[in-house]
Structure formats: structure tokens, C-alpha cells
Amino acid sequence: MTNSWVPGADASGFGADNLPYGVFSRAGAPPRVGVRIGDYVLDLAGALGDSEFFAASLNPFMARGSTVWLATRAKVAGMLTAEQGRAVAEPNLVPLGETVLRPPFEVADYVDFYCSLEHASNVGAIFRPGDEPLKPNWRHLPVAYHGRSGTVVASGTDIVRPSGQRLPPGAKEPVFGPSTRLDIEAELGFVVGTRTALGRSVSVSDFAEHVFGVVLVNDWSARDIQAWEYAPLGPFLGKSFATSVSQWVVPLDALGAARCAGREQDPAPLPHLRRLADWGLDITMEVRLNGQVVSRPPFGAMYWTADQMLAHLTSNGAALRTGDLYASGTVSGPRKDQRGSLLELTWGGSEPITLGDGSTRTFLEDGDTVTVTARAAGMAGATISLGEVTGTVRAAL
Amino acid sequence: MTNSWVPGADASGFGADNLPYGVFSRAGAPPRVGVRIGDYVLDLAGALGDSEFFAASLNPFMARGSTVWLATRAKVAGMLTAEQGRAVAEPNLVPLGETVLRPPFEVADYVDFYCSLEHASNVGAIFRPGDEPLKPNWRHLPVAYHGRSGTVVASGTDIVRPSGQRLPPGAKEPVFGPSTRLDIEAELGFVVGTRTALGRSVSVSDFAEHVFGVVLVNDWSARDIQAWEYAPLGPFLGKSFATSVSQWVVPLDALGAARCAGREQDPAPLPHLRRLADWGLDITMEVRLNGQVVSRPPFGAMYWTADQMLAHLTSNGAALRTGDLYASGTVSGPRKDQRGSLLELTWGGSEPITLGDGSTRTFLEDGDTVTVTARAAGMAGATISLGEVTGTVRAAL
Numbered sequence: 001m002t003n004s005w006v007p008g009a010d011a012s013g014f015g016a017d018n019l020p021y022g023v024f025s026r027a028g029a030p031p032r033v034g035v036r037i038g039d040y041v042l043d044l045a046g047a048l049g050d051s052e053f054f055a056a057s058l059n060p061f062m063a064r065g066s067t068v069w070l071a072t073r074a075k076v077a078g079m080l081t082a083e084q085g086r087a088v089a090e091p092n093l094v095p096l097g098e099t100v101l102r103p104p105f106e107v108a109d110y111v112d113f114y115c116s117l118e119h120a121s122n123v124g125a126i127f128r129p130g131d132e133p134l135k136p137n138w139r140h141l142p143v144a145y146h147g148r149s150g151t152v153v154a155s156g157t158d159i160v161r162p163s164g165q166r167l168p169p170g171a172k173e174p175v176f177g178p179s180t181r182l183d184i185e186a187e188l189g190f191v192v193g194t195r196t197a198l199g200r201s202v203s204v205s206d207f208a209e210h211v212f213g214v215v216l217v218n219d220w221s222a223r224d225i226q227a228w229e230y231a232p233l234g235p236f237l238g239k240s241f242a243t244s245v246s247q248w249v250v251p252l253d254a255l256g257a258a259r260c261a262g263r264e265q266d267p268a269p270l271p272h273l274r275r276l277a278d279w280g281l282d283i284t285m286e287v288r289l290n291g292q293v294v295s296r297p298p299f300g301a302m303y304w305t306a307d308q309m310l311a312h313l314t315s316n317g318a319a320l321r322t323g324d325l326y327a328s329g330t331v332s333g334p335r336k337d338q339r340g341s342l343l344e345l346t347w348g349g350s351e352p353i354t355l356g357d358g359s360t361r362t363f364l365e366d367g368d369t370v371t372v373t374a375r376a377a378g379m380a381g382a383t384i385s386l387g388e389v390t391g392t393v394r395a396a397l
Numbered sequence: 398m399t400n401s402w403v404p405g406a407d408a409s410g411f412g413a414d415n416l417p418y419g420v421f422s423r424a425g426a427p428p429r430v431g432v433r434i435g436d437y438v439l440d441l442a443g444a445l446g447d448s449e450f451f452a453a454s455l456n457p458f459m460a461r462g463s464t465v466w467l468a469t470r471a472k473v474a475g476m477l478t479a480e481q482g483r484a485v486a487e488p489n490l491v492p493l494g495e496t497v498l499r500p501p502f503e504v505a506d507y508v509d510f511y512c513s514l515e516h517a518s519n520v521g522a523i524f525r526p527g528d529e530p531l532k533p534n535w536r537h538l539p540v541a542y543h544g545r546s547g548t549v550v551a552s553g554t555d556i557v558r559p560s561g562q563r564l565p566p567g568a569k570e571p572v573f574g575p576s577t578r579l580d581i582e583a584e585l586g587f588v589v590g591t592r593t594a595l596g597r598s599v600s601v602s603d604f605a606e607h608v609f610g611v612v613l614v615n616d617w618s619a620r621d622i623q624a625w626e627y628a629p630l631g632p633f634l635g636k637s638f639a640t641s642v643s644q645w646v647v648p649l650d651a652l653g654a655a656r657c658a659g660r661e662q663d664p665a666p667l668p669h670l671r672r673l674a675d676w677g678l679d680i681t682m683e684v685r686l687n688g689q690v691v692s693r694p695p696f697g698a699m700y701w702t703a704d705q706m707l708a709h710l711t712s713n714g715a716a717l718r719t720g721d722l723y724a725s726g727t728v729s730g731p732r733k734d735q736r737g738s739l740l741e742l743t744w745g746g747s748e749p750i751t752l753g754d755g756s757t758r759t760f761l762e763d764g765d766t767v768t769v770t771a772r773a774a775g776m777a778g779a780t781i782s783l784g785e786v787t788g789t790v791r792a793a794l
Contacts, residue, residue: 108547160714173664232521234630317794
């Protein structure tokens, strides 16, 4: 572990090996880019004397490319660990409690993948009982679809229960009303920094040139709306009402010690999707419902890795823009207590879970709060926290 | 017809009853917002003395809302029809040939609907032979999905043939390479001007408060990639390589005379989707392949109308942003020569069409140019042209 002179930082999960980026403001002042260290935010505009960080989003910084990302990270790490950096950094440390956090980046396009073998198998079995749960394409490419970037919201934003059409069990005609099967999807999201020109693919080996960092994602889902609408063009209103992301973007470079071999793939992917480096990520997520842990999804168990997702996304020449967000899809492991959605945890609502107060849940009730956190191992015993993504369900309008 | 003093304007389809908005620049100068009249562009910044029109996109103007849209339109129409407006307008007319047209607006989210009964029935029959062509939801809601807004390009942009995975007929394993079934989809697109807050639905009666105008859309589609990838989450790479839009946004107000009753709907839609006004649009489109008309899709035959699409899109509380684009889906009429895609015109490639030079086509070849145009009736014998969306296919990289 790299030690920081900032009080409490080393043991916080936000020590000198992490250094995630976010956007904050103080007492009505305009937003600025900062780096979290322990329970403080380092004001980068002040600490680095770079006016680029007087910004309402990370996009201008992310657009500068990986050389600048690494150089900036090295400078900030130096300042927060060496005594000689302290004189410059200390006056630019703001207690977290004195800040208001803003959405960290402007989302360009949002893509949601479907990369957990267990999740895809579970959902297939629940939505299409009797059929082969995995479609024939699933092991050949990381299945994905575009979501709504205009409704990606920051952690802490209340989630209004969506209304929509659903077909009640046994009914012949749909009805319209508040969703009765509101769910979560615990995911990891990858934030693109460096854009590409239309027509150019990004090879698996160029992953770290383009992806700036990682956030936690809760892809709220209305299962009843989704089940009725999704054939044949995929999910739409069952997802587009809200997608929450965490406030701190953890740089890819902070996850070096968490890298692991991706899960074995059979059949071997076609050449353009073949892995050339270890971009599996050994990250353990925790899903809390009203404070109680209901699942611990293991990101390391994902079938498709993030470098493969990006290569697939661009394999048709689709351009990338700064701020593109692509999420992994629900992270579910092989064990029952590793499932990343209530749909799976309650097996389509047929096996309610019991909370600490004795109440049971199939899907979310108004007032429920869902919080997803995640941690990875850093260098030499350090812990890298990915922060949290949280949201509370409000009654339909 | 309202007559204009601009030479040639009355008979051009871009007369004083049309007045579509676009973004242009001259000889390396910064972009500005203009209105097309005949073969000229009226420079709005100059003509109206409003610096808001020194802009690289229509978004700032569209964000001002429908009262400003209508007032601006009335002012411009007055200037281009009455002799007393001529002194101000004439020095601000730029010959179209001296301008470079820019993409007219910045796309926020892009949604593609599936609103033609004939198109959905044809595609269902071709993609899922033996099954019921329409899914049970189709007559209850306008099916849609999100597309990639970062690859929406302006008319005239070359289209590089995408590569991707496909399953060759009879094969057990997919292959990767240039698409062999590159297609078009002739559509109408609706451009959102006025944003909404998250959680708020837009009722069918508020359609014209939010939609600024209409463009032509060619939603290029790689049918082989799409057929392999689309289950169960919908189209992704088969569409995301490029979507072309026309350069001139025709204001909704220019289409007053083209409004017609929407097609009869059975069963009656649920209350939130029930029509309250005539928002069918009697617009005839023409699809040309290398100059030859291959189809005349009638927009008036669409099953779902644009007010219903918007009400559906927001019925779960999804927010709208200025620049949101939603397209109708392929426009196909009941007759064979009214189908808006090659997939349908050649019935999945099994019935090639013959061009004027004696060559045949199932899907597009490198070098092929596809141009979609459209016209509607205006007031008192006027014609409203929607311009064109065109693109030429280039070989895969």
C-alpha cells in the first residue's frame, strides 16, 4: 500500500492507490473536478494550477487521452504521499461533507451488455420457460443494446416508480399503471475517454487507450413492462426511466492489482474478440436492500471481459465519443447469494426473500433503498473502493 | 399558396409555406442557422438581428419552445412574402451553392420505432417464417428501441460497409466479415425541441409543444448482422454503424395541410395512447437506388402516429432533451412498390429487383447511392418538400 499523509485515507478504500475522479461544488460555487482521498476532495484546479479542471464534467479531461490521464494521476499521487507535495495539496483539500457531488460525466451513448453467463441463463429460464435459456449467439458475442443516456442519473437521485403497459398473468389484454415488479440490476460501467472516427474499430489490445475508468451502475428495471414490450426489438420503457451511476470514476490504472484472467470461453471467440491480456477484474460487489446485504455478485466471474465488450461494440465501425458509457449487464455469480437482481434472487417473484425486520420482498416497494458497493484489492494490501450507487424508490406520480 | 418574391421559390417545394431550418457556413466562416427558401438560404442572424442564430446547431433555438418557433416562423414568412420585408431579407439571402450544409442539430437520444403494420408484418414473416408475424404487443403499443446517437450522420455522408458476425445459411458457427446484406430503411424522424423533467409524461395532446419538426431518415441496416445478434435484446451492431438524416428540419407548422386522420386502430389503444387530434401525416416518400425510383412509401398509412409515439416514449416518465430524435421505423405501404426496405422489396433477397441498367439487386453493392425524398401538400396548392437524405456505400475498410 502507498501511504498518504491525509488523515484516515490509508484505511478508507480511498487511499493513494485509488484516487478516483469526480465533480463537486462548494457552497453555491461553480463545479470543479476533484480527486477523492479519504474523506476529502482534492481540488485539481487549485492543486495542479490547471484551469481545465474548472469544469462541470470530467469530459474535457477524459478527452485528453491516456498519456494525460497517467501523468495527472502520477502528479496527484506524488502530492498526496510525499511530504514535499503537502504544502501545495493541503490548502486544496476540501472535506467531503462541505461538498455537493455532481454527476461526474456527461453521458454520450449508453450501452448495456449482458455478459454474465449465470444472469443470462437465469433470465432466459425465467422469461422463456421450456426454451433453451441461452440464445445461439450468446457464447459467440457479448450481447448488448443501447439504453437511454438522457435518463442516466447520479447516485442518490430518487427513483420514481414508472408506469407502463403490462400483461397481468392470465389476462388477454394489457393494462396501464405503476409497475408491480420494480427491480435492480447491479452492474459495472466503463467510461470512454478517447473518441474514435466513424468506421474505425478498437481492437482488444487498445482497450486501455480508450477507457478512462469504472463506475458502479444500477440499471433499474420494471420487469412487467419489460416482459410485455421486449419482443422483438429489446428492452425500452422497462429500462429507460432511470439508470443510476456512482459519483466517483475509478481510473483503470487503480485496478491493476485486481486484473485477472477472464473466465474460460468455449467455443473460442472469433479472432477480433480474442483476449490478448488479462482484463478480467476481481471486484466483489455488495447489494444492500434497506441496509441489509442481499447479494455479493463477483465481477471476476463474468463470461465476457470489458476489452471484448469494447472490441465488439466498435467492430462494425461505430464511433466512440468522450462520455460513452457501457455497462456489463447484471453481475451474477453461480451461487444463489451472488445474483445481481431481485428477478433472480426471488426466481421471478416465486421465492420471496426475508429482510431483517421480518418483512419479505419479491420486487421493490415504495420507500425501499438499494445501495450497491464494490471493492477490489489494490497493491500490497491496499483496498480500492468503488464507492456506492444508491437510490430510494418513490411512489408513482 | 403563399407567394414569395424570391425567384423560383414558389415552385421549388421550398416556398414560403415550408421554410425549413438548417445550419450552414460560407467560405470557412463559422456556422449559422438559416431558413431555406427556393435555392437560397436566409441567414437568420443577419435577417432577424438575433445573435442566438450564430450557432453550430438548431438546439439553442429549438430549446426556446413553441411560442418562439411560431413567432420566428411568422416573422420570416412576412419578410419573404411582403415587399416591405425585402429590404431587410434580400442582403441576407445566400445562394445555396455558396454554402456548406452542416448537420442541423445535435442528437441527444435516438429512438427508432416500428410503426408500419405492413413493415412489421413483412419483417416478421421473413425473419421468423412459420410464426405469427406480429408479436402480441404490436397492436397495443408502438414498439421501439434506442439506437446510437453518436453515429447519426448528415445526408451526403458516405456509408462504409460494416463488418460483423453473421451465421451463413446452413452454417453451425458464425463468421466475421463485411456484411453481405446491407439495406436501407426509409423513415420519417421527429426532432424534439422542448425538454421535460424526469418523471413527467407528455400526453398526446402536448405533441406540438415538444416536437419542433421533421427530417427524413435512412436507418442503414446490415440484415445478416442483425439476424444473428438481435435475440433477445434487439438490434445493436446491425444498425449502429450509421443513420443518415436530411439537412433541413421542416417545422411541424409547415405540415398543417398534410395532417390527416390516423389509420384505424383495432383494438382501441389504452387511454394514454388514444388520439385526440389528427396527427397522421399524408406524406409521400420516394426511394431511389442509383437514381431509379424503387419504392414510394406512403407515410399516411402508418399504424401508429407521431403523437402516440411520443406519449408512449415518455409514458414511463423518461425525460426528453432538446435534440432527441425519434424515427417512425421503416415506412411500408400495403402495395409491393410501397415497401421502404430492400429486405421487403426483394422478400429477404429471394426476389431480386432489376435496375434500369439491367443489373439486379437483392441488397446494396459498393458504390450504390440511395436517396430518399418526400413531399406533402401545403396550403392552397403549395408543395412542401422534405428535401432528401442520400448516401453512397463505400467498400468495407
